[in-house]
Amino acid sequence: MASLVFGWGNPGRGDDALGPALIGRLDALAPAHPEWGEVRLLTDFQLQPEHALDLEGCERVLFVDAGASCPAPFALERLASSREFGYTTHAMSPAALLALFRQVCGCEPPPAWLLGIHAASFELGAPLSETASRNLEAAVAFAGEWLSARD
Amino acid sequence: MPFPLETAAHPENSRRVVIEPVSRVEGHGKVTILLDEGNRVREVRLHIVEFRGFEKFIQGRPYWEVPVLVQRLCGICPVSHHLAASKALDIIVGARRLTPSAQKLRRLMHLGQILQSHALHFFHLASPDLLFGFDADPARRNIAGLAAAHPDIARKGVLLRKYGQEIIRMTAGKRVHGTGSVPGGVNRNLSREERRQLAAGIDEVIAWSMEAVGMVKRLFAENARAWEGFGHYRSGFLSLVRADGALDFYDGGLRASDAGGGIVFDHADCQDYHERIHEEVKPWSYMKFPFLVALGAQDGWYRVGPLARVGRCDFLSTPLAEAERLAFKEFDGGAALHAPLAYHWCRMIEMLHAAEGIRELLGDDDLSGTDLLVRGTRALRGVGVLEAPRGTLIHHYRINEDEQVVGANLIVSTTHNNQAMNEAVRRVAMRYLDGRKLTEGLLNHIEVAIRAFDPCLSCATHALGKMPLMAELVDADGSVIDRLAKDG
Numbered sequence: 001m002a003s004l005v006f007g008w009g010n011p012g013r014g015d016d017a018l019g020p021a022l023i024g025r026l027d028a029l030a031p032a033h034p035e036w037g038e039v040r041l042l043t044d045f046q047l048q049p050e051h052a053l054d055l056e057g058c059e060r061v062l063f064v065d066a067g068a069s070c071p072a073p074f075a076l077e078r079l080a081s082s083r084e085f086g087y088t089t090h091a092m093s094p095a096a097l098l099a100l101f102r103q104v105c106g107c108e109p110p111p112a113w114l115l116g117i118h119a120a121s122f123e124l125g126a127p128l129s130e131t132a133s134r135n136l137e138a139a140v141a142f143a144g145e146w147l148s149a150r151d
Numbered sequence: 152m153p154f155p156l157e158t159a160a161h162p163e164n165s166r167r168v169v170i171e172p173v174s175r176v177e178g179h180g181k182v183t184i185l186l187d188e189g190n191r192v193r194e195v196r197l198h199i200v201e202f203r204g205f206e207k208f209i210q211g212r213p214y215w216e217v218p219v220l221v222q223r224l225c226g227i228c229p230v231s232h233h234l235a236a237s238k239a240l241d242i243i244v245g246a247r248r249l250t251p252s253a254q255k256l257r258r259l260m261h262l263g264q265i266l267q268s269h270a271l272h273f274f275h276l277a278s279p280d281l282l283f284g285f286d287a288d289p290a291r292r293n294i295a296g297l298a299a300a301h302p303d304i305a306r307k308g309v310l311l312r313k314y315g316q317e318i319i320r321m322t323a324g325k326r327v328h329g330t331g332s333v334p335g336g337v338n339r340n341l342s343r344e345e346r347r348q349l350a351a352g353i354d355e356v357i358a359w360s361m362e363a364v365g366m367v368k369r370l371f372a373e374n375a376r377a378w379e380g381f382g383h384y385r386s387g388f389l390s391l392v393r394a395d396g397a398l399d400f401y402d403g404g405l406r407a408s409d410a411g412g413g414i415v416f417d418h419a420d421c422q423d424y425h426e427r428i429h430e431e432v433k434p435w436s437y438m439k440f441p442f443l444v445a446l447g448a449q450d451g452w453y454r455v456g457p458l459a460r461v462g463r464c465d466f467l468s469t470p471l472a473e474a475e476r477l478a479f480k481e482f483d484g485g486a487a488l489h490a491p492l493a494y495h496w497c498r499m500i501e502m503l504h505a506a507e508g509i510r511e512l513l514g515d516d517d518l519s520g521t522d523l524l525v526r527g528t529r530a531l532r533g534v535g536v537l538e539a540p541r542g543t544l545i546h547h548y549r550i551n552e553d554e555q556v557v558g559a560n561l562i563v564s565t566t567h568n569n570q571a572m573n574e575a576v577r578r579v580a581m582r583y584l585d586g587r588k589l590t591e592g593l594l595n596h597i598e599v600a601i602r603a604f605d606p607c608l609s610c611a612t613h614a615l616g617k618m619p620l621m622a623e624l625v626d627a628d629g630s631v632i633d634r635l636a637k638d639g
Contacts (some may be wrong), residue, residue, distance in 0.1 A: 012223025103298035
C-alpha cells in the first residue's frame with residue numbers, strides 16, 4: 001500500500017507555498033529513493049471534502065501545510081479525526097477530512113500526521129522567505145526519513 | 152445618502168456588537184451592530200477587508216501569463232478566473248469568435264466548475280442549516296453531523312465534487328493551476344476515451360442533482376413562511392443572458408432589472424460594462440459598492456448569482472432544469488423570487504442545468520476537434536465577463552505595445568453582492584437581535600443570511616482567506632461582556 005504525502009497552499013502567496021514546494025521536492029527526489037516504497041504525492045490550494053476519497057487505499061498519510069504559529073523549523077502532530085468543522089468556510093482541516101473519510105467511506109481512515117512548516121510571510125507574488133526556505137530544507141529531510149521508516 | 156441602518160444617528164450612545172473572523176492571511180469579513188440604550192438596532196454593517204493587491208501584482212507581466220496567474224486569486228473558483236481572463240485576452244489577440252471546439256471545451260470546463268462549486272456549497276456548507284435548523288446544536292450542524300444523520304447525502308456531495316473536478320482536470324490539463332485555456336482558444340482537446348470516461352458517470356450525476364433540487368424544494372415548501380421572509384427585501388438583479396434570453400454561464404449580454412422587475416438594460420455589450428456599472432466607495436468599507444449608473448447609487452444596487460440568473464432569465468435550455476425553473480417561479484405565487492434563502496433552491500436548479508449541459512456536450516465530437524486557436528487584429532484593451540458560480544465576474548485588462556499589462560480591474564461576484572448582503576444582514580439583525588442576549592443561534596442566523604449568497608472572501612479580498620467568525624458584545628466602555636468564537 002502507498003504512503004500519501006499531501007501538501008497544500010497557494011504557490012502565489014509567499015510562504016503559503018511551503019506545502020506545494022515540499023511536494024515538488026519529494027517528486028524530484030523519489031526516483032533516487034526506492035526505499036520509500038510506493039508514494040503518492042498530491043497538492044492543492046486547500047483541503048476540500050472530495051480529498052477524503054484520495055485517502056482511500058493508503059497505508060498512511062502525511063499532510064503538509066505552512067503555519068505561522070507552529071515552531072521552527074517544523075512540527076509534527078499525530079492526527080485524530082475531529083468533528084470540528086468550519087462550515088462557514090470553504091476549506092477543511094485535516095482532522096475534519098479524516099472524520100469525513102470515516103463517514104463517507106465507512107471504515108477507519110489511515111493513520112495520519114500533520115507536518116506544519118513554520119512560515120513567516122504570505123505576501124502576494126512573493127517568493128519563499130529566507131526563513132521558510134531554510135525550514136523547507138529541514139522538512140524535506142524529515143519527510144524523507146518518514147517515508148523511509150516503514151514499520 | 153446612507154441606507155437605513157447603515158449609519159447610526161448617535162453612535163456615541165450605542166454599544167457595539169462585533170462579529171469578526173480570525174484570518175490566516177489578509178482578507179476577512181466582519182459584521183458590526185450598534186445597539187442603543189434600549190437595545191434597539193441602530194446600525195448594521197458587513198465589512199469585507201478588500202485587498203486590491205492583485206491588480207498591481209500583474210502590472211508589467213506579459214499578457215499571456217495572466218490566465219494562469221489569476222488562478223492564484225482564489226482556491227475556490229480558480230477556473231472562473233482562468234476563463235474570464237482568457238475571454239478578456241481573446242479580445243486583445245483579436246479572437247472575437249473562437250473555433251467551435253475551443254468554445255465547447257471552455258464551456259465544459261466551466262460547467263465542471265459550476266457543478267463542483269454548487270455541490271460543495273449546498274451539501275457541505277448550507278444543508279446542515281437547512282436540514283437541522285438555524286438554531287440546532289452547532290456540534291451537529293456541520294458536515295460531520297450531516298454525514299452521521301444523512302450519510303447518503305454527504306457521500307453524493309463528495310462524489311459530485313469529484314466528478315466536477317475530473318472535468319476540470321481533463322480540460323485544464325491539471326488539477327491545480329491548469330493551463331487549458333489560452334488567449335484565442337484552448338491548448339488541448341478531449342480524447343474520445345476521456346469523453347467516454349466522463350459520460351459513464353453523468354447519468355448518475357444528473358439523478359443526484361435531481362434529488363438535490365427535490366430536497367431543497369421540499370424543505371422550502373415545508374418552511375415556506377419562515378424562509379420566504381428570512382432577510383427578505385426587493386432589489387435589482389444582474390446576469391448574463393444568451394441572445395435568445397436563455398441563462399448562459401459562459402457568454403452573452405448583460406441584463407439588469409430594477410427592484411420592481413423592470414428591465415434597465417438588456418443584451419448589453421460586456422465590453423462597455425464600465426459605462427453601465429460604477430463602483431461607489433464608502434469610508435467604512437474596504438470593498439466597493441457597484442451600482443447601475445442609470446439608477447444611481449441609492450436605487451441601482453443589485454444582486455448577482457443563482458437567484459438573479461434563474462429568476463431573471465427567459466428560460467433554461469435543458470429540459471429537466473427548465474421544468475424546475477418553472478416550478479420555482481410559480482411557487483407560492485412568485486413569493487420566493489426575492490428571498491435570500493431561495494439562492495439555495497436556484498443553486499440546485501443550476502447544478503442540474505450544468506449536469507444536463509455536460510451530458511449534451513460530451514456527445515459532441517467538436518470536443519475532440521483539433522482546430523483550437525484563432526488570432527486576429529490586436530487590441531490594447533479587453534473585457535471578459537462570465538457567470539461564475541457565485542455570480543457575474545468581470546475581468547478588464549489594458550496592455551501596452553510591448554504586450555505588458557498596464558492596467559486591470561476585476562469585479563467579482565461578492566463585490567457585486569456587497570450592498571445586497573448588507574441589506575440581508577440588517578433585516579436579520581432587526582428581526583432576531585433586537586435587545587436579545589447574544590447566542591450562538593443568533594450569530595448563526597446572521598451567518599445563514601450571508602451564507603445564502605455563498606460569498607467568497609478569498610475572491611473579494613483577492614486573497615486565500617477563510618470565513619470564521621468571532622462575535623463580541625462590548626459595552627459603552629469598551630469592555631467585552633460576551634463573546635462567541637467560531638473557527639474556520
